[in-house]
Amino acid sequence: MKTKNKRKLTIGVTGLNAIDSPGPGIAVIRGLREATSFKTRIIGLSYESLEPGIYMHDLVDRIFQIPYPTAGTEPLLSRLEYIHEQEPLNVIIPNFDAELFSFIKLEPRLKQMGISLFLPTLKQFEERHKANLLDFGKKYHIRVPFSKIIYDPGEVQRLDKEFSFPVVVKGKFYDATIAATPEQARTCFNKTAAKWGLPVIIQEFVDGTEFNITGLGDGKGKMIAGVAMRKQYITDKGKAWGGISIQDPKILALAEKFIRATRWRGGFELELMKDKNNELYLLEINPRMPAWIYLAVGVGQNIPEALVNLALGQPVEPYKDYEVGKMFIRYSWDMIVDREEYEKISVMGEL
Amino acid sequence: MMIINRNIAISETGFVFNPINGESFSVNPIGYEVISLMKENKQADEIMQYLLANYQVEPETCRKDLEDFMGMLKHHLLLEDKE
Numbered sequence: 370m371k372t373k374n375k376r377k378l379t380i381g382v383t384g385l386n387a388i389d390s391p392g393p394g395i396a397v398i399r400g401l402r403e404a405t406s407f408k409t410r411i412i413g414l415s416y417e418s419l420e421p422g423i424y425m426h427d428l429v430d431r432i433f434q435i436p437y438p439t440a441g442t443e444p445l446l447s448r449l450e451y452i453h454e455q456e457p458l459n460v461i462i463p464n465f466d467a468e469l470f471s472f473i474k475l476e477p478r479l480k481q482m483g484i485s486l487f488l489p490t491l492k493q494f495e496e497r498h499k500a501n502l503l504d505f506g507k508k509y510h511i512r513v514p515f516s517k518i519i520y521d522p523g524e525v526q527r528l529d530k531e532f533s534f535p536v537v538v539k540g541k542f543y544d545a546t547i548a549a550t551p552e553q554a555r556t557c558f559n560k561t562a563a564k565w566g567l568p569v570i571i572q573e574f575v576d577g578t579e580f581n582i583t584g585l586g587d588g589k590g591k592m593i594a595g596v597a598m599r600k601q602y603i604t605d606k607g608k609a610w611g612g613i614s615i616q617d618p619k620i621l622a623l624a625e626k627f628i629r630a631t632r633w634r635g636g637f638e639l640e641l642m643k644d645k646n647n648e649l650y651l652l653e654i655n656p657r658m659p660a661w662i663y664l665a666v667g668v669g670q671n672i673p674e675a676l677v678n679l680a681l682g683q684p685v686e687p688y689k690d691y692e693v694g695k696m697f698i699r700y701s702w703d704m705i706v707d708r709e710e711y712e713k714i715s716v717m718g719e720l
Numbered sequence: 721m722m723i724i725n726r727n728i729a730i731s732e733t734g735f736v737f738n739p740i741n742g743e744s745f746s747v748n749p750i751g752y753e754v755i756s757l758m759k760e761n762k763q764a765d766e767i768m769q770y771l772l773a774n775y776q777v778e779p780e781t782c783r784k785d786l787e788d789f790m791g792m793l794k795h796h797l798l799l800e801d802k803e
Contacts, residue, residue, distance in 0.1 A: 578741065599742030615742040616727075643741075693739040694729065 377408040379456055380677060381449075381484075384464030384660075385413050385422025385429070389701075390606045393464040395421075396663040398428050400673035403666060407677070412456050418715040424706045431456060434718040438468045445471050446478060455719075458484045460680050462673065464657055466542055469494060487588075487680035488635050489656050497631075497654040499539055499570050506651065509630040511623070513651045514573035514642075522562075525555045528571060537572040540565030545607065547574060575652070577644040580617065581609070582624045583659050585672050587679060588634030594672045594688045595624045596665040601696070609661050609699075614668045616693045623649055636662075636676055661697060668692040722790065722799040724758035738798060745796065750775070754789060755798075764790065 384392030401409045413429040423432045433452045436444040463472040476486050496505050506513030535549045538557035548554035561569045584595035597620045602611035636658035642650045665672045668691040678685045714720045729737045734752045736745040757767045771782050793799045
């Protein structure tokens with residue numbers, strides 16, 4: 370492999386919280402480090418001083434803290450301008466749902482600065498939102514569970530007219546709880562609303578087996594990559610701690626249909642449920658790569674690398690297949706960190 | 721007619737992997753032989769003849785056990801209907 374002529378790209382990556390409910394950043398960086406079409410300098414973009422990725426110096430070259438999404442787009446832009454002066458960035462890969470809106474808004478301005486992104490359009494981002502999933506399913510003829518958006522706790526009392534229990538109570542960004550009775554639904558509603566705000570989504574409970582697929586759409590309707598997985602070991606937060614690559618033609622066809630119909634641009638993860646009649650339901654669309662994205666790299670589809678090349682307008686050949694029956698097993702690892710590093714990132718906001 | 725899902729992977733240890741749904745199972749050596757024969761497109765009566773010829777078992781017991789085993793394979797989506 371020739372490496373000396375490969376271009377070196379400086380790539381900013383968020384989602385460095387490699388914790389029990391992990392962000393995808395570290396897995397994305399591992400993919401980028403294994404890219405064969407370019408070399409990388411990785412700039413980690415963090416929100417908090419204890420995100421483990423900050424201290425993974427073999428994976429991340431430099432760290433800058435960025436403002437929380439709630440601060441709005443202007444503080445983020447001005448921080449990115451500063452970072453870009455220090456470390457001229459070629460590409461940024463945002464990995465959190467909550468920050469995507471700001472990055473999508475800033476994409477044209479970042480492009481002018483010479484920073485490329487490869488994100489869904491605002492329309493794609495909005496219409497795949499949990500609260501809009503029912504309409505999304507109708508529009509694109511994709512089977513989704515019946516759901517209702519609730520703003521008022523009083524509406525929870527009337528759910529038994531439209532739903533049979535149990536139901537799934539979902540926060541607008543994260544969290545899903547199964548409620549077996551209207552009383553439980555009310556408690557779940559209050560907890561979810563307190564944590565994530567309104568609205569809360571009540572979704573029909575589909576009994577079956579959960580599957581996931583991650584992939585990459587080129588923004589013109591073509592599927593560049595797609596790898597399906599079944600969770601084998603699930604944490605109490607519902608996150609995959611282990612999984613295995615599978616090849617279910619129905620799941621791959623659904624992902625292809627999703628990309629073709631929406632002309633999806635960027636990485637994504639579809640959360641699916643297959644019921645006892647072998648029917649697939651689309652439960653959720655995550656508009657970014659998932660935390661288990663390194664499994665895709667491990668089975669032969671380097672989705673982070675392909676995404677960077679698409680962001681830079683390079684031609685990317687669609688992946689045709691991948692290794693089936695490969696597993697990922699996550700583990701936790703205690704790093705020993707000098708207090709000075711923690712101090713520096715906490716006080717100076719960079720490391 | 722039910723046939724074994726042709727994508728099923730089975731190793732000599734009796735470890736069975738279904739690549740469609742990611743499920744895996746362990747079968748005993750006779751289970752391994754039966755699945756291997758099914759992968760060679762052998763029909764139930766041929767498999768039964770094989771078992772009767774190679775193991776000391778009453779035909780009725782063999783038929784019942786084979787049916788039970790097939791039922792289990794079907795339950796775990798390892799068999800598919802062939803029109």
